[in-house]
Amino acid sequence: MSDEQWRGGFGPPPEPFEPQSGPQPQPPAEAGPPAPSQPQPVPAPGFGPTRGGPAGGGRFKGRPAVLTALAVAVLLTVGGGVYLAVGGDRGEPSEARPSASPSIDKGDGKGPGVGPDTYDPNAGIRPGEARVWLRDNQTELPGSGTSQYGPWRVGDVVVKAIATEFTGYGATDGQDKWQLPLQTRLCAVPPAPTADGKLVVGLKESASETSHCTHLQLIDLATGKAGWKVPVPAENAYDSSMEFEIAISGDTVALARSAVMSGFSVTDGRKLFGTSKTDGCTPSGFAGGSRLIGLRNCFDPSDPTARGQSMVEELDPATGTSKWSYKYEKGWTLGRVLSVDPLVVAAHHQDRKTWNITAFAADGKVRSQGASAFGVSGRCNGFGNAGGFQECYAAVADADTLYIGAGKPAATLDTEDTNQVVAVDLNTGKERWRTAEQPKGRTVWPLAIEEGRVLVYVSPGSGAAGSVVSLAPADGASQPVLQSPAVSAGAASVFYSHGVRTTWAGGRLFLLNGRVYGPEPKKKSRAILSFGK
Secondary structure (H helix, E strand, O other): OOOOHHHOOOOOOOOOOOOOOOOOOOOOOOOOOOOOOOOOOOOOOOOOOEEEOOOOOOHHOOOOOOOHHHHHOOOOOOOOOOOOOOOHHHOOOEEEEEEEEOOOOOOOOOOOOOOOOOOOOOOOOOOOOOEEEEEEEOOOOOOOOOEEEEEEEEEOOEEEEEOOOEEEEEEEOOOOEEEEEOOOOOOEOOOOOOOOOEEEEEEEOOOOOOOOOOEEEEEOOOOOEEEEEEEEEOOOOOOOOOOOOOEEOOOOOEEOOOOOEEEEEOOOOOOEEEEEOOEEEEEEEEEEEEOEEEEEEOOOOOOOOOOOOOOOOOOOEOOOOEEEEEEEEOOOEEEEEOOOEEEEEEEEOOOOEEEEEEEEOOOEEEEEEOOOOOOOOHHHHHHHOOOOOOOOOEEEEEOEEEEEEEEEOOOOOEOOOOOOEEEEEOOOOOOOEEEEEOOOOOOOEEEEEOOOOOEEEEEOOOOOOOOOEEEEEOOOOEEEEEOOHHHHHHHHHHHOOOEEEEEEOEEEEEEEEOOOOOOOEEOOOOEEEEEOO
């Protein structure tokens, strides 16, 4: 392999090494697992820092340890290079793996997909590659389909939801665990459950899509059992809504709707606080987790035509009392909460056609704030705020740094081509480093921070299947973590095209399509895919 072939936007080639003694892996003669072989750990493809920022790596408190147990079993080394599961883009077969019969489903959503034997996402799997499981939607749905929520991992179960049901699968094998039909339709789902897997959701009054959101119900994601169900009392005469903005923090589930808010106990459903007074600042949503963050729109009652101001505040989860608040200058609209602890918020300015990142200290004072010099997907920058305020699947933060999927900015600094990871110093707002650009068609999404390293999903494309790598927080240097089999690229690419939701938990990556459609005789609607240990 030449240097140019290796680079392709991935950075420099690996240093040559002496292969271990003993039998070396050979390409399999037919689909199916080959004989076991010992993979070699090597530098991960796909990344390499291209620009260093100011010194600051020393401030990072995490332990930059190599994810040894994972990295050893990632990529098969061949002849001093790296074997990447190579196939045509969108999962087309190539000479690097067994050719598929024209009658076999390739996993891209276009094949027959009529049974478990028609598509094997692990066909031709090689030593060091992580096994994949894939499930399709089996619920009859209207032609327009429906949104999916999740995925949430609780112990050995991973859970997803649609408007009419929750479904639990075995986290490591995708086998059915349980299914919970709902009496009425979902109208609100928080981004994350409690630490012990309890989720409180909003339900409509009836099965009709046009009915109002009137109740809360507890769902135990570990068991698939429904718990308490309570009505949401009206806060004022105008309190009526077809959906809630909802988040969980500690034992509190908070919901905003129709310019009012309420808080309820996750344990028993009793009401903790509510509000009918707006004081000119109406609740618009929440972000939950280790803290409860409120988001408001503020208006001048004496001048209803004047442009409002966006406000961020931290609330006491038990009482709803504001601990501190911060108002943006007029013209800025809140987008996404990129991190709750530390608190990092994206906002955009409709006149300036730009967006910024604001980092807050624990007491609400601004640590840093500035317009971004890179483009970020609308799922994270908040243009139009499609989805909830925590609907960002491409940003994670530690105490001092935000790591976010980014790309070349368009005129509005909005882009779908998030082919780099950018590290932003939260104390200065300055860019510290960014990785090399991925080849065309590949996207990167930071997933989590574990053992002092940043875990990143690299979507399939440019003839390669999806993978997970880890980045050093000081400079973005990468190491491999997981590599999926070549034949799984087709299925994974379908997830990206449908607006994917991601979760990293217990050494596994879970991809969930944001929308699914009813099953058809000759076409499957891919619902959830996972690979890992």
